[in-house]
Amino acid sequence: MKPKERVPFLLNHTNVNAFRDDLISWFRKEQRILPWRENQDPYRVWVSEIMLQQTRVDTVIPYFNHFMSRFPSPEALAEADEQEVLKAWEGLGYYSRARNLQNAVREVVESYDGVVPSDPDELGKLKGVGPYTKGAILSIAYDTPEPAVDGNVMRVLSRILYVEDDISKQSTRKLFEELVRHLISKEDPSAFNQGLMELGALICTPKTPSCMLCPVQDHCSAFEKGAETELPIKASKKKQKKIPYLLLLIENDQGEVLIEQRPGEGLLASLWQYPMVPLEDVDQESVPVWMYGEYGLKVELGEKVDHVRHVFSHLIWEMDVVRAVVKSGRLDHERARFVDREAMFDYPFPVSHQKAHPYISP
DNA sequence: AATACGGGGCG
DNA sequence: CGCCCAGTATT
Numbered sequence: 467m468k469p470k471e472r473v474p475f476l477l478n479h480t481n482v483n484a485f486r487d488d489l490i491s492w493f494r495k496e497q498r499i500l501p502w503r504e505n506q507d508p509y510r511v512w513v514s515e516i517m518l519q520q521t522r523v524d525t526v527i528p529y530f531n532h533f534m535s536r537f538p539s540p541e542a543l544a545e546a547d548e549q550e551v552l553k554a555w556e557g558l559g560y561y562s563r564a565r566n567l568q569n570a571v572r573e574v575v576e577s578y579d580g581v582v583p584s585d586p587d588e589l590g591k592l593k594g595v596g597p598y599t600k601g602a603i604l605s606i607a608y609d610t611p612e613p614a615v616d617g618n619v620m621r622v623l624s625r626i627l628y629v630e631d632d633i634s635k636q637s638t639r640k641l642f643e644e645l646v647r648h649l650i651s652k653e654d655p656s657a658f659n660q661g662l663m664e665l666g667a668l669i670c671t672p673k674t675p676s677c678m679l680c681p682v683q684d685h686c687s688a689f690e691k692g693a694e695t696e697l698p699i700k701a702s703k704k705k706q707k708k709i710p711y712l713l714l715l716i717e718n719d720q721g722e723v724l725i726e727q728r729p730g731e732g733l734l735a736s737l738w739q740y741p742m743v744p745l746e747d748v749d750q751e752s753v754p755v756w757m758y759g760e761y762g763l764k765v766e767l768g769e770k771v772d773h774v775r776h777v778f779s780h781l782i783w784e785m786d787v788v789r790a791v792v793k794s795g796r797l798d799h800e801r802a803r804f805v806d807r808e809a810m811f812d813y814p815f816p817v818s819h820q821k822a823h824p825y826i827s828p
Numbered sequence: 829a830a831t832a833c834g835g836g837g838c839g
Numbered sequence: 840c841g842c843c844c845a846g847t848a849t850t
Contacts, residue, residue, distance in 0.1 A: 514845085515845065515846095516846095517845090518844090518845040518846095519844090519845070519846045519847075520833090520834080520835090520843090520844055520845085520846055520847095521834085521835080521836085521844065521845080521846095522835095522836075522837075522843090522844055522845090523844095523845080524836095524837090525835080525836065525837090525844090526845090557834090557835075558834080558835075559833085559834025559835045559836085560833060560834055560835085560846085560847090561833085561834080562832095562833065562847080562848080563833095563846090563847085566847080566848085593847095593848090594846095594847065594848085595847085596846060596847045596848085597846085597847090598845075598846055598847085599845085599846075599847085602845070614845080616844090616845045616846070617843075617844060617845075617846085618844085618845065619845085635829080636829075637829095659845095660845090663845055664845095666845085667844090667845080672842080672843060672844085673838085673839070673842090673843090674839095700842095700843095702841090702842090703842095705841085732832085732833085733832080733833070733834090734833090734834080735833095776834095776835095777834090777835085777840095778832095778833075778834060778835085779832080779833060779834065779835085780831075780832060780833070781832095816834075816835090817834075817835065817836090818834090818835095
């Protein structure tokens with residue numbers, strides 16, 4: 467059945483009006499006080515929405531505050547060095563968000579005179595602004611009745627409307643967008659969209675929803691059936707592949723440590739790390755040979771100081787952390803350099819490698 | 829339609 | 840340890 471055909475079967479006008487009002491009233495009363503809710507500044511809304519992608523509110527708050535004081539305006543962010551932006555993003559994850567955001571902000575400064583577009587098509591063309599973020603900015607910053615369908619909204623609406631479609635499918639997100647177009651308040655689309663998400667975060671939670679406290683319990687089809695924990699339906703994802711590495715803490719005769727910048731694309735793009743030996747391709751005894759080939763350095767391996775397991779969304783790094791010292795040779799590697807302990811902390815490191823930081827201190 | 833892309837928190 | 844989180848870009 468096509469999305470538009472389903473709506474009338476699920477809710478009549480009276481129910482829609484009551485649902486809207488109950489949701490919005492609850493949101494106005496119970497919403498959390500959050501830094502990006504201080505005003506409707508589109509730039510602030512934009513930055514917050516990018517940071518909040520796949521990331522919890524509590525994690526984002528300190529990053530948002532620091533980011534806004536460091537880059538208060540689109541112009542400030544546009545002029546910044548990419549490494550500074552990555553440093554401000556360090557530890558937040560999904561680093562392409564930071565690079566896409568800066569790319570898009572530069573576009574806004576150059577093509578739109580520094581004003582975030584309120585036109586849906588122009589906004590949606592910006593790097594990193596997908597269907598959710600576009601709707602969030604349009605509704606929250608510009609009071610436009612556009613759907614902003616994220617994981618919360620799909621969970622909440624799948625329960626209220628008893629939608630059993632797999633929410634990991636794109637077609638299901640589009641179904642929910644159509645449903646929201648019918649449900650959304652034209653008077654206060656911002657409160658409606660945020661109310662849906664706030665409800666998902668505070669009441670209609672994944673594991674044990676607080677249905678007894680729910681402002682729209684009367685409208686909830688899943689609660690009526692006693693089946694709220696059965697929804698939403700989501701296909702399970704396959705598990706991550708484990709990849710073994712040797713993480714080398716290589717010191718030269720001046721007590722400096724070897725670090726390198728990762729490639730500009732792919733996993734942890736442009737971030738810095740300690741040299742890693744892929745043990746799938748290199749066996750233990752030939753590590754010094756491999757090191758000489760890659761870096762032009764003769765090194766002597768020392769003690770193993772730790773084992774670090776780092777889980778990504780799609781793979782797992784298993785890293786033995788091993789000390790090493792330079793015996794001879796001259797560094798010959800495009801993206802690597804020796805740095806002293808003070809300078810280390812100017813570079814953006816992924817959390818996986820921050821776990822090895824404690825071992826470089828004397 | 830699938831896969832790459834981080835990191836943290838919780839049961 | 841597996842699931843989920845204010846998703847998007849790429850293939």
